[in-house]
Structures are given as C-alpha cells and as structure tokens.
Amino acid sequence: KQEVTQIPAALSVPEGENLVLNCSFTDSAIYNLQWFRQDPGKGLTSLLLIQSSQREQTSGRLNASLDKSSGRSTLYIAASQPGDSATYLCAVYGNQFYFGTGTSLTVIP
Amino acid sequence: GAVVSQHPSWVICKSGTSVKIECRSLDFQATTMFWYRQFPKQSLMLMATSNEGSKATYEQGVEKDKFLINHASLTLSTLTVTSAHPEDSSFYICSAREMDRGNQPQHFGDGTRLSIL
Numbered sequence: 001k002q003e004v005t006q007i008p009a010a011l012s013v014p015e016g017e018n019l020v021l022n023c024s025f026t027d028s029a030i031y032n033l034q035w036f037r038q039d040p041g042k043g044l045t046s047l048l049l050i051q052s053s054q055r056e057q058t059s060g061r062l063n064a065s066l067d068k069s070s071g072r073s074t075l076y077i078a079a080s081q082p083g084d085s086a087t088y089l090c091a092v093y094g095n096q097f098y099f100g101t102g103t104s105l106t107v108i109p
Numbered sequence: 110g111a112v113v114s115q116h117p118s119w120v121i122c123k124s125g126t127s128v129k130i131e132c133r134s135l136d137f138q139a140t141t142m143f144w145y146r147q148f149p150k151q152s153l154m155l156m157a158t159s160n161e162g163s164k165a166t167y168e169q170g171v172e173k174d175k176f177l178i179n180h181a182s183l184t185l186s187t188l189t190v191t192s193a194h195p196e197d198s199s200f201y202i203c204s205a206r207e208m209d210r211g212n213q214p215q216h217f218g219d220g221t222r223l224s225i226l
Contacts, residue, residue: 079137099154102152
C-alpha cells in the first residue's frame with residue numbers, strides 16, 4: 001500500500017525566508033503528484049500538479065519538483081509571507097489519492 | 110475553474126441522529142466523486158468512491174451501512190452518516206473528477222465539519 005510521508009511536520013520561519021517542504025512516497029507507480037494548501041477548518045486548495053512524466057512545475061513563488069524514481073517531491077516557497085501560513089499536503093495519485101500528513105507552516109511577520 | 114460545493118459546512122447534532130452531506134459539481138459533470146474523512150491533525154483518508162448510477166466502492170474498514178452514499182446524478186453525491194455517534198465527529202471532504210478525465214486532477218469541496226454531541 002502506498003505510504004506518503006511529509007517532513008517536517010511543522011515549520012516556523014521569519015517572513016521573507018525561502019523554504020522547502022519535503023514529501024516522500026513508497027510506490028513510484030503513480031500518475032501524478034499534487035500539492036495542496038489547507039487553512040484551518042477549510043477544504044483543500046490545489047497549488048501545483050506534476051504529472052508522472054514531468055520533473056517540476058512552477059506557479060508564482062512556488063516550485064514543485066518530482067523525482068519519481070526515488071519517490072520524492074519538494075515544494076519550494078520563495079520569499080515567504082505571513083499569508084502563506086497554512087498546512088501543506090502532498091498527495092500522490094495511482095489508483096486513488098494517498099495523502100501525506102502535512103506540514104504546518106507558520107510565517108512570522 | 111471547476112467548482113465543487115459541499116453543504117452544510119458545519120453541523121452539530123445529537124448522538125443517534127442521521128446527517129446528510131451534499132457534494133455538488135457546479136460547472137461540470139462528474140461520473141465519479143470521492144469522500145474523505147480527516148481527523149484532527151491527521152491526513153485525509155479515502156472512505157469511498159461514489160459512482161453515478163451504481164453502488165459506491167468502500168475502502169477497507171469503512172462501514173457501508175453506516176455511511177450511505179448516493180450518486181443519483183452527474184452533479185450530486187450525498188453521504189449520510191446514519192445513527193451518528195461522537196466517534197463519527199470529523200471533517201468530511203468530497204471531491205469530484207470531470208467526466209472523461211481519468212487521471213486529471215480532482216476538485217475538492219470546502220469540507221463539512223461534523224460534531225456529534
């Protein structure tokens with residue numbers, strides 16, 4: 001069964017800092033990997049989708065990479081802002097979605 | 110973009126009552142919808158896959174008689190938690206995938222927070 005792990009579980013950084021969130025998965029037979037943002041008590045907002053044939057995707061200050069062979073993905077956030085504070089989830093899609101437990105990010109003004 | 114509406118967003122009810130949660134795709138048709146549950150500080154876990162016009166497929170450990178799923182149209186799936194108890198309190202999220210887009214992204218609702226007293 002697919003297992004998705006996210007490290008660190010929590011992260012606190014000062015505003016303006018660049019940061020990296022990590023995601024690893026055990027089964028490389030995936031169709032795509034997706035990064036989501038979840039605010040407290042809210043649903044999911046899709047940030048980036050990387051197809052299995054792709055290496056990375058970029059949107060604004062966000063860059064996500066995928067190394068399927070090693071079962072790893074990273075989400076890079078540049079010039080962090082207090083509004084970036086949220087929980088970030090990665091999910092891999094094979095025959096269904098498997099979610100990681102998330103990284104809770106706090107950006108301190 | 111594709112929008113999934115989930116209703117209600119928050120419900121509190123007494124133990125023993127049944128609660129229905131709706132998931133609607135507003136601007137696209139979805140033959141398949143998914144129901145997830147998220148306990149505090151845990152990740153989303155797939156409960157069941159809802160297929161329009163046929164029975165839902167439940168994940169291991171999910172009681173199909175307790176969590177009734179109906180997907181009567183291409184834009185609506187409902188999850189009914191029957192005889193709810195405090196341990197059913199959780200955050201329930203649905204998602205929908207557009208027709209004929211097998212491996213394309215699912216669109217998520219905003220979730221329903223269920224609290225059973």
